[in-house]
Structures are given as C-alpha cells and as structure tokens.
Amino acid sequence: MDKAKNPLVRYFLSHKHRVYKKGQIILRAYMSAPDLYYIEKGHVQVYTLLPSGVQKIYVFYKAGEIFPIVMAFNKINKNLFYEAMDDVVVYKISDNDFLGFVSGKPKLLLEVIHRIVDIHNIYVDRVDNLEYTNAYSRIIARLLFLAKRFGKQDENTVIIQIPVTHADIANSIAMTRETASREIEKLKKKGLVKIKNRLLVILDTEKLEKELNNSTEKRYL
Amino acid sequence: MDKAKNPLVRYFLSHKHRVYKKGQIILRAYMSAPDLYYIEKGHVQVYTLLPSGVQKIYVFYKAGEIFPIVMAFNKINKNLFYEAMDDVVVYKISDNDFLGFVSGKPKLLLEVIHRIVDIHNIYVDRVDNLEYTNAYSRIIARLLFLAKRFGKQDENTVIIQIPVTHADIANSIAMTRETASREIEKLKKKGLVKIKNRLLVILDTEKLEKELNNSTEKRYL
DNA sequence: CGCAAATTTGAACATCGTCAACTCTAGTGG
C-alpha cells in the first residue's frame, strides 16, 4: 500500500495525529459509529473484557491498517477495547467523515472492500486456529499465523515483530497462560522456536508446519 | 432484502437456475476466482476436508445469500466444499461477470460491503463461540447462534430451521459427536431444548442465555 | 420391513485447567 498515492490514507493523514504509549486505550467502542483510526506506527490489540477481568483478544493491528473499519458498516456493537501495545501514532476521523469521503467513489469503496476482506481473512484464520483441539497444535498454528502477519525474515529464521506475552497468546486461543508456557517450552526444546530480544523467533517455518501436521495426526490423519 | 427491487439479486436471477439435492456438491473451490452463487432456496454448508476425512464446517448459508462473495476479492484460496443440505436452487454467474457488474457502481459496491460484513459477523460469532473452553458452553453458544440465524418463532419457542445433525454441530465447534450428544442431552433434561420433526427447538431463549452465563461462571466471573 | 444413518451410553484414559509457589528479567530509583 503506497501511502503517498493512496487517497484514503492521505485523507486520514490530513487530520491531526495522536500519540499513545504502551497500555493506553485508544478507543473503547461500545456504541455505534465510533471514530476510525489509521495506524501510522506501532501495534494495537483489540479485546473484550470478560466479567472475570480476563482479556479475550480478537486481533492485533499493525501500521498501515485502519480500525474499526467494519464497524462503519455494522449494526452490531460489541464492547471492545483498542489498546496500544507499544508506541503508537494514529490519525483519527469520524465515522461520518469517513462514510462521506468514500460514498459514491467506486475506487475507494473497492479499497474498503479489500481492507475488510483482509480483516475477514484474519478471522478465518482464527477459526481455523481455534478448531485445533489440542493445545500444542493451537500454539503452533498461532505462531505460524503471527509469523505470517508480523514476521520479518532474518537469514533463515523469522522474527515475530510484535510484543506479545505468553498471556496474550493464551488469551487469543482459549488457553491458560500456564499451558501456553508449557507448550512453547516443548517447541524450544525441539529447536523449533527461540526467544531473542523478548521476541519470538521461528527457527524453521517448514519444520514447524510439519510439526503442526504431525501433532494433529492422531485425531485427523 | 427485497428481491424485486435489488439489482444485484436481479442480475443473478437473470441467469439460468440450477437445482441440487441433499449431499450434492455445488462448488468445490480450490483455485482462484470461482463462480458466484445466489441461493434462491435451501441451505448450503461450507467445509474443508481434513486428511482423516473429518469435515471441518465453516458456515451454513441460507436463501437470499451469495457465496463465495469474499473469494471474488481475495487472493487466498482454500480447498472448500459447498454442499447442499436439502433441496437447493441457485443462480450462478462467473467471477468476472460479477466483478464487471458491480465495478464502478457505488450502490452495488456498498451492497457488496454489507454482504461481506454480514458474513464477517458470522465469523466473529464463530470466534466468540470457540473461545468458550467447556463443551457445555460451546454447545449453548452454538445453539443460540443457530437460533439467531435460522430460528423461526413458534409461540414462545424458537425452531431452528436447518437440518443439522449432532455431527454437524460438533464439527463446527471443535468437539466430538459423542460429547455434543451428551451435552445436548443435558439441555433436554433441563427442559431448555427439544427435538421436533428432526429439528432442534429452543424452548426458552432467555433461560438458555442465562444458562450460558452460569456455565461460564467458574472461569469468567 | 429392512437398512443405513444418527444417536446414545459406558468405561478407561489423556489432556488441560487450577492453584500455589517459585524463578527470571527488565526497568526504576537511590
């Protein structure tokens, strides 16, 4: 997505920017038609808070993405928190401004479609992920997903460039922190992943994919 | 969605219709740009086949819906089967015809957005559903979802008007058929659901929602 | 009526959640 040439992004960039620090809530969407944000820098996590105080994480967003773009076209409202995961810079516009800007413009509407489809693909992946019934497979699937979405090639390893804790991972795949910890430990011992500078590193993506297939053999093969 | 007034649906209807019987595969999407179908009558289930032969069900579609609309805008391809669940009538157009027809037309593009968002909402629900860690909650959440999407009010009960087996339900929420059976049995004994004409009937939606809250108390309250 | 599909049930076993205690790490301030 070339920012300079993209009218939708340019429209966001023509507004005032805002800066958030790790842990700050950028948006709490509980009513309809919340403002829309373009992420210039950093990562944002979306979660709902269960009565227990446990976070149920839906998605991680990264620079270049717009949220919550689906809500601009949705009647359904959920009580969601959008929280900065590191230093974040966003540009904000109102739901009305956004709809006004794209309305009647086929090219922009097509871009909106593609952006919604991108987010939809993330959810399809989530469903695939959550359908694995054993914790080991779920963790591997999650790591492969994070690598695909946030990974940076570094020689023949992939560094997952997003500051996620074990708790974050666990909260996003219906698992406890302890189990996530234990399963990641297994992967470390097998030489499939490691930690470097507080970031997860996948040492061999192909091997990890094979491990995922093997781990589901009992049930699925 | 008023068919007579809807240009997109009218466009589908101007093509030849096709009829399928229960169990027939309408579409097998494994390459890009598959044809698009408008469902005039009946239900269609989408699944992938795991190496074991087990079905992993993604979605159930009903009359008035278009599939696979997201694929028209997607680079990602999955090996999906679209199978008739009962007598189905569809109208088919090619991916190219579809894109040609909507391109440059803001009103149609907006309708496409809304249709994609509707499907997206189903997946969001799926994720919510799968995040429940105990089988009982997962079953209840699934039944409430099916009731919302396929339910017909009948006095003060809701009949789920789609021919799903226990295996179908189980395959869509990462559970074995046996467990689904046992959990549904619990619900029957509690007088929350029953079977009528091979269809699931929810006797009291509010009570069932309360039951869902109670069943998650330990973990979430 | 008979068959195939769908469902039910039981018992043994594996997995994961729970709880509690402990260790490690990075960042803070003296």
Place this chain on the structure above:
DNA sequence: CCACTAGAGTTGACGATGTTCAAATTTGCG
C-alpha cells in the same frame, strides 16, 4: 552500579473435563 520491584515466565501436583473406542439402540426413509 547495585538493590528493589513488578511483570513475565516456569514448574509440580491434582482433579475436572472431554476424547476414544466399542457396543447397543433409535430413527427415518425407500
């Protein structure tokens, strides 16, 4: 530069829950 602290991660024991496999039973359709 070190001590302190809060957050993050690790580990073990135990029990609850769901899977597995096998067998019996029910259901609906031709």
